[in-house]
Amino acid sequence: MxxxxxxxxxxxxxxxxxxxxxxxxxxxxxxxxxxxxxxxxxxxxxxxxxxxxxxxxxxxxxxxxxxxxxxxxxxxxxxxxxxxxxxRTVVPGLIDSHIHAIRQGLTWDAELHWQTVPSLAEGLRMIRERAARTPPGTWIVVAGGWHESQFTERRKPTPQEIDAISADHPIWVQYLYDEAMMNRAAMTAVGLTAETKDPFGGKVLKDASGQPTGVVTGFGGINAFYFKIPRPAPEDQVSGTRDWFRELNRLGMTGVGDVAGGGLIWPGDYRAVTALHDRGELTLRVHWYMQPNRPGGELDVIKRFVTEVRPGTGDAWLRPVGVGEQVLASAYDGDAFGPLPPQFSPKAIDDWRAAVRMIIESGWRFQAHATRNHSAEQLLPAIEEINREIPVQNRRLAFAHMEDVTPDTIRRIRALGGGITIQDRMVFSGDEIAQNWPPDIVQNAPPMKAMLAMGLPLGGGTDATRVAPYNPFVSLWWIVTGHTVAGHPIRAPRANLSRLQALRVYTLGSAWFNMDEDQVGSIEPGKNADLAVLSADYLTVPADQIKDLVSVLTIVGGRAVYGAGDYQALAR
Ligand SMILES: [Zn+2]
Structure with a gap:
């Protein structure tokens, strides 16, 4: 000592x-x-x-x-x-300001990942191969993170294709938060029958004779059944988290703002990441949010959180940073990529006001999900009202997503001392948005240049792992090109950020939302030694190759946590 x-x-x-x-x-x-x-x-x-x-x-x-x-x-x-x-080119360690990393860690080793799979045939082969070498009854799960347009076949599997793979292994294949398909073994395992009613926020699809097809749709429909899949044993959750964080290290990541997500229950589901922390084995700095995840009962959970956990606790490796991203199920607009944004009920707005008050009065902050500008317009008045009583300018209140945010809303968030975290969900959903939204909005989405010009703090990220790939270089590529994973140019070139601007958003920008930009986010004397040595030069490689970059040496807090080739020995 x-x-x-x-x-x-x-x-x-x-x-x-x-x-x-x-x-x-x-x-x-x-x-x-x-x-x-x-x-x-x-x-x-x-x-x-x-x-x-x-x-x-x-x-x-x-x-x-x-x-x-x-x-x-x-x-x-x-x-x-x-x-x-x-x-080689070295960048400050990359920080995702909006990712569901803790949740993914619990199941990382148990699931199959289709993020970089080039064809549906290959994806189905992975499932068959897993079925061939695991005992009957073992779940085989693909929990999102892929898009049909990445496949040469340009389509999703059919329920029949999934069902034909195995009669003995329950199989789950999730597509964004649009739908999930199950084979018959999985339907039996989760108790899906002709009598099953539609869950809140989702649908159980049935055929003409009233039998379930194995497909469930919507955020609520998917979550109602996904969480019936047995979780790995506690120690497997710890090793899964360790492996998953190493995978992020391989991509130059050194920190995350973890926005919890559906099904991640505080505090029990934080045990694995806490165990890694306590063993000194974290290789990623984790700043976490608490999401109530109890529709209709959120205020009670928030009350418990703000009473039991104090702002400023934790350390540079594991630290609570607020409530979110879904503060209330009733004031959550989901992936609202359709033509019309949702309208929240008066009761939802009342509950939102009560939630914000509780969060602000107790010294806390939030990062709130809002896909649509109209949603933020409904949520902002309560914050502005409370701000007149208790100034919130130092809280760094954050809205996430906001692909169609207007200058007026940017101004209002700026006036509250807040910021917006942006994610590359549009690499998957850009074509859908382009069909539904006015062209002038789509060509700017999200209006990053306007946000920076107006002095709004901006954080980079992915929203992985269900609705977007977790690769930060795919997100950086998307910020500077505006292309979808299928290569469609969605954003107008004039609305893209420069490579240096994008990198700043993904380092210092994200760090601001974690409230530690004085500790990380740049390579300067006195700051934590977090960096990534890249496989090629981020600044000069052809723009389309930015998404192919990887780290060859990732250092967090002065310790090599990932090394390839010559640098492999350093990371042992
Ligand atoms: Zn969200």
Missing amino acids: RARLLFGWCTAGFLAVTLSLGPGAGVQAAAPTADLVLLGGKIITMDRQFSTAQAAAIQGGKFAAVGTNGQMQAYVGPSTRVVDLHG
Whole structure:
């Protein structure tokens, strides 16, 4: 303990000296020895000047200095590990400000993932292969994260194709939050019969004779049955979370704003991520939201949360940051990509006012889902009313999605000190939106340029894992090109962000929503050493290849958590 304290003091004292020299400097007469020095790269620091550096020194989990190869040589001592970047591009660790990561971790190892599967034939082969090597009765689950337009066949499987694979293994194939199909074994396992009624917010499809077809639709319909699938054992949930976070590390991710999601029950379902944290095995910084997930009873859950959990608790690895994304089921517009936005009931607005009041009065904040501008217009008056009593400007209240947000709503959110998190759901749903919304809205969706021009804080992300791919490079590609996964150009080129703007949104921008932009999000002395060394140059690779980038070395808090090729040994 004494050694640790001493070490902490030394680091802090040293950093104060370095910082006083200003960005990019960090050289002093007797530089202390670094743990790790990275040389010979193209480091996109994301500092105020968007400056690029050759080299960086890491000490005690933080960046000690950033500069030229010559400057960093001064930090190399006998025990320093020196890594040659071979000219590779380095970016600050990527942060997804809106992802359902904790939920996915619980089942990651048990499920099949179709995110990068190029054909339906290959997807079905994966299911057959899993059925051939698992005992009868074992569930085979594809829980979204794919789109029919990514397949060469350009279509979804049919219920008959799923049913033909196995009579002994229950099979579940989910498509976005549109529908899920089950084979007969799965229907038996979840108790789906001719008598089953439509659940709230969904439908059970039946044939002419009244028998269920195995297809259920809608957010409510899917959740009503998905959560009947048995969860992996607790220790498997822990290892699933560990493996899933490593997969995100492979893609350069070092942090998430976890927006809970349907079915993730606080606090029980946070046990796996907490166990990883307590064992010191987290490789991703997790900032989490609490979603009540009790339709009609949300106020009770929120009350319990704000009473039992205090803002500012947790640490740099695992920290609660608010309520959301679905604060109330009744004031939630889902994936409202249709022509007309939903209208909330007067009761829903009353409950929303009560929820916001409870959250604000207790010192908390929220990130609230709103696909449509019209939904935010219905939710904003209650916040503005409470703001006149208790100023909320320092709470960083966030709306998520908002693909059709108007300048007036941007102004109102800005005036409340809030921001918007954007996601690449349109890589899957862009064509549907283009059919239903006016062209001038679609060509701007979401209006990121207007948001930045108006000074609105913007966070990057995916909304993975059900309705969008989790790959941050697919999202960065979408921000700078506006294309769907099928390659259709949806957004007008003038409305796309530049690569540097997109990267800033995905690093410092997201960090702002996690309230730790002073700790992460850029490669600057004193900040946590979170970075990714990329497989190709993000700034100069052809735009269409941005989505193919991966990390070859990911470092979080100074520790290598993923390495490929030459760097594999570093991550052991
Ligand atoms: Zn959402």
